[in-house]
Amino acid sequence: REAERQAAEAAARREAERQAAEAAARREAERQAAEAAARREAERQAAESAARREAERRAAEEAARLEAERQSVEEAQRLEDEERQAVAAAIAEESARQAAEEAQRRRAAVGVAKVKTPEQTVVMVADDSRVVRVKTGRLLTAHRYQVLMAEDGQDAGRQIEKAVPDVLVTDVDMPGMDGLELARQVRGNPRTAHLPIIMVTSDSDELRIQARAAGVNVVLGKPYPEEQLIAHIQQLLSNSLRA
Structure with a gap:
C-alpha cells in the first residue's frame, strides 16, 4: 500500500508539473503573440505615417510646381504685352515721323500746284x-x-x-511684291x-497699323462703298494740292 501511495503521489506530482x-x-x-501583434501594429502605423508624409510632400511639391508654372505664364504674358505695346508705340512713332517727312517734302516741292480735272488725273x-x-x-x-x-x-x-500716277490704289496680298512693300518702295523714292x-485690305487692326507705318494715306476695308473710294481720291488730291 505504501508503494502504491508513493507511486500515486509521484504520478500526481508529474501531472502537476506537466x-x-x-x-x-x-x-x-x-x-x-501579443508582442508580435503589437510589433505589427506599430509597423503598420509607422508605414501609414510615412505614406501620409510622402503624400503630403508630393502634394506640396505639385502645388509649388503649379504655382511656379502659373507665375511663369503670367510673367511671359506680361513681357509679351509690354513687347506688343512697345511695337505699337514704335509703329505709331514711325508713322508720325513719315507723315511729318512727307509733309515737309511736299512743302519743299518746287512749283505751284495746278488743279487737275478727273480727265487729267491718272489713278493706278x-x-x-x-x-x-x-x-x-x-x-x-x-467718274x-x-x-x-x-x-x-x-x-x-x-x-x-x-510715269508717276496721281493716285495709287493697291491691294495688300499680291504675289511677288505685296502692297505693303510697294508702299514702302514708293515712299522710299524721293521722286x-x-x-x-x-x-x-481686310478689316484688321494689325494690317492697318502696318499700312500706316508703310506710309499708306487711306486704308479701306473689304468690301467698301464705291462712293467712298471716289471721295478719298478727291480728298487726297485736294490735300496734295494744299501741301
Whole structure:
C-alpha cells in the first residue's frame, strides 16, 4: 500500500508539473503573440505615417510646381504685352515721323500746284485679281478718271518708275511684291514719296497699323462703298494740292 501511495503521489506530482509546464508554455506563447501583434501594429502605423508624409510632400511639391508654372505664364504674358505695346508705340512713332517727312517734302516741292480735272488725273490700280481690276477700273472710268492697271506690286513699281500716277490704289496680298512693300518702295523714292496711296485690305487692326507705318494715306476695308473710294481720291488730291 505504501508503494502504491508513493507511486500515486509521484504520478500526481508529474501531472502537476506537466500542467504547470503547459500553462507556462501557453502564457509564453500568448506573450510572444501579443508582442508580435503589437510589433505589427506599430509597423503598420509607422508605414501609414510615412505614406501620409510622402503624400503630403508630393502634394506640396505639385502645388509649388503649379504655382511656379502659373507665375511663369503670367510673367511671359506680361513681357509679351509690354513687347506688343512697345511695337505699337514704335509703329505709331514711325508713322508720325513719315507723315511729318512727307509733309515737309511736299512743302519743299518746287512749283505751284495746278488743279487737275478727273480727265487729267491718272489713278493706278494694283491688284492681282483681274475681276477687281476691271471692276475698279470701270468705277474710276465712270467718274472720268484715267486708269492704269498693274497685275501685282512689281508691275506697279515698274510702271511708276516710268510715269508717276496721281493716285495709287493697291491691294495688300499680291504675289511677288505685296502692297505693303510697294508702299514702302514708293515712299522710299524721293521722286514718288508724295504719291497718295489708298490700300484695300481686310478689316484688321494689325494690317492697318502696318499700312500706316508703310506710309499708306487711306486704308479701306473689304468690301467698301464705291462712293467712298471716289471721295478719298478727291480728298487726297485736294490735300496734295494744299501741301
